[in-house]
Amino acid sequence: MIDFQSPEFHEDPYPELAELRTHGKPVWHDETGMFLAARHADANAVLRDKNLGRIFQPRTPEDQWFDFNWLHADSILDSEPPKHTRLKSLISKAFNPVTIRAMRPDIERLAGALLDRAADREEFDLIGDIAEPLPVKVIAHLLGFPESDEHLLRPWSQAIVKMYEVSPTDQHKADARAAAHDFADYVHGLMVERKKNPGTDLISVLAAVEEDGQSLNTHELIATCVLLLNAGHEASVNGFGNGAVAALSRPDALAPLREDPRGIGPTAVEEFLRFDSPLQLFERTATAETEIGGVRIAAGQKIAALLGSANRDEDVFDRSTEMDLTRQRNPHIGFGAGIHFCIGAPLARVEMNVLLPAVFERFPRMELTREPHRRPGFVLRGYESVHVSH
Numbered sequence: 001m002i003d004f005q006s007p008e009f010h011e012d013p014y015p016e017l018a019e020l021r022t023h024g025k026p027v028w029h030d031e032t033g034m035f036l037a038a039r040h041a042d043a044n045a046v047l048r049d050k051n052l053g054r055i056f057q058p059r060t061p062e063d064q065w066f067d068f069n070w071l072h073a074d075s076i077l078d079s080e081p082p083k084h085t086r087l088k089s090l091i092s093k094a095f096n097p098v099t100i101r102a103m104r105p106d107i108e109r110l111a112g113a114l115l116d117r118a119a120d121r122e123e124f125d126l127i128g129d130i131a132e133p134l135p136v137k138v139i140a141h142l143l144g145f146p147e148s149d150e151h152l153l154r155p156w157s158q159a160i161v162k163m164y165e166v167s168p169t170d171q172h173k174a175d176a177r178a179a180a181h182d183f184a185d186y187v188h189g190l191m192v193e194r195k196k197n198p199g200t201d202l203i204s205v206l207a208a209v210e211e212d213g214q215s216l217n218t219h220e221l222i223a224t225c226v227l228l229l230n231a232g233h234e235a236s237v238n239g240f241g242n243g244a245v246a247a248l249s250r251p252d253a254l255a256p257l258r259e260d261p262r263g264i265g266p267t268a269v270e271e272f273l274r275f276d277s278p279l280q281l282f283e284r285t286a287t288a289e290t291e292i293g294g295v296r297i298a299a300g301q302k303i304a305a306l307l308g309s310a311n312r313d314e315d316v317f318d319r320s321t322e323m324d325l326t327r328q329r330n331p332h333i334g335f336g337a338g339i340h341f342c343i344g345a346p347l348a349r350v351e352m353n354v355l356l357p358a359v360f361e362r363f364p365r366m367e368l369t370r371e372p373h374r375r376p377g378f379v380l381r382g383y384e385s386v387h388v389s390h
């Protein structure tokens with residue numbers, strides 16, 4: 001059975017995930033105490049099943065985990081209806097496809113400036129110089145997070161998201177507790193200031209948002225901002241990095257994008273997210289007995305949707321193990337499904353649709369210069385650095 005801690009599995013999980021799919025139904029995983037849904041149909045069903053919820057289990061001792069716990073319990077991602085419905089409706093008033101479309105010129109300008117800087121050097125890091133700063137700057141700008149403090153975001157976020165791995169270490173736990181406290185404290189300060197002097201940024205707008213007499217309370221407001229700041233860059237960095245490494249390692253697959261970056265860009269973005277998905281596993285807990293792929297899930301039992309595996313399912317995708325940047329039919333579930341479907345998908349798609357063609361237009365001969373360095377872990381799949389020449 002899969003060893004989620006194994007460095008070999010982290011390096012290339014896909015052969016073992018393919019084996020898991022041959023069972024044809026969710027499989028019980030003893031070490032983690034949950035079912036694993038590896039097929040597309042099963043993972044998709046897990047995300048859409050009304051009897052399977054994101055049930056946040058507060059960490060203990062609760063006094064030590066106080067900030068970490070409410071940052072999750074009061075966020076949209078870790079809520080279920082009716083609270084999820086209320087938070088989603090309030091957040092969508094401020095954060096929606098219209099606000100996002102309006103950001104495209106800013107995103108193009110930011111991407112252009114990053115590419116200019118990279119062009120001055122013979123070799124650069126696709127992650128540290130391009131894929132990471134773009135979404136960090138975009139989400140920071142959107143929320144009105146001061147530019148001078150942007151460097152704080154990735155370390156806070158990295159420390160918190162390490163808790164989403166299957167078995168975090170004691171050091172990871174201590175780092176996550178400290179980061180949750182500092183991040184919440186900082187955003188609280190910004191919120192108090194914006195309530196006094198509102199601007200056009202998302203923090204000000206969220207602080208003012210109201211519907212049918214309902215508004216976000218202080219914890220919900222801070223939790224929403226922290227979630228948007230974290231989720232708003234973490235997967236975007238890795239989605240771009242994973243796809244870029246896969247493409248640069250496969251010259252034949254990359255050829256159409258090199259030839260026509262703008263024409264191929266939109267299908268290439270979706271194939272990047274399918275082929276080596278940045279988020280691999282999401283857990284659900286049964287609130288009542290249910291059934292997935294013919295397997296009975298009793299109330300209280302856990303089941304995980306394996307998104308990266310679902311996106312390689314040979315029953316859904318032709319030549320599922322091949323990267324095809326011109327792929328037309330691509331029903332990947334990299335952004336999830338059901339009520340928790342990614343609220344940031346329109347923003348992530350604009351960012352990637354701006355960045356991907358721009359990078360290959362500017363650097364048509366771009367090549368890897370050394371073996372890219374992966375981050376350890378499975379749930380959040382990405383690279384530390386990806387050095388390229390142009």
Ligand code: HEM
Pocket residue numbers: 047054076077078088139227228231232233235236239273278279282283333334335336337339340341342343344345347348
């Ligand atoms: C390539 C980039 C991204 C990927 C692959 C991605 C993927 C996902 C996935 C799979 C989920 C569902 C989790 C679940 O079902 O348990 C999700 C939820 C979410 N994402 Fe993203 N995401 C990306 C970018 C973003 C961005 C840019 C933002 C915000 C600016 C964002 C904000 C959120 C939020 C707030 C949720 C929770 C929605 C809810 O619970 O209703 N994401 N994302």
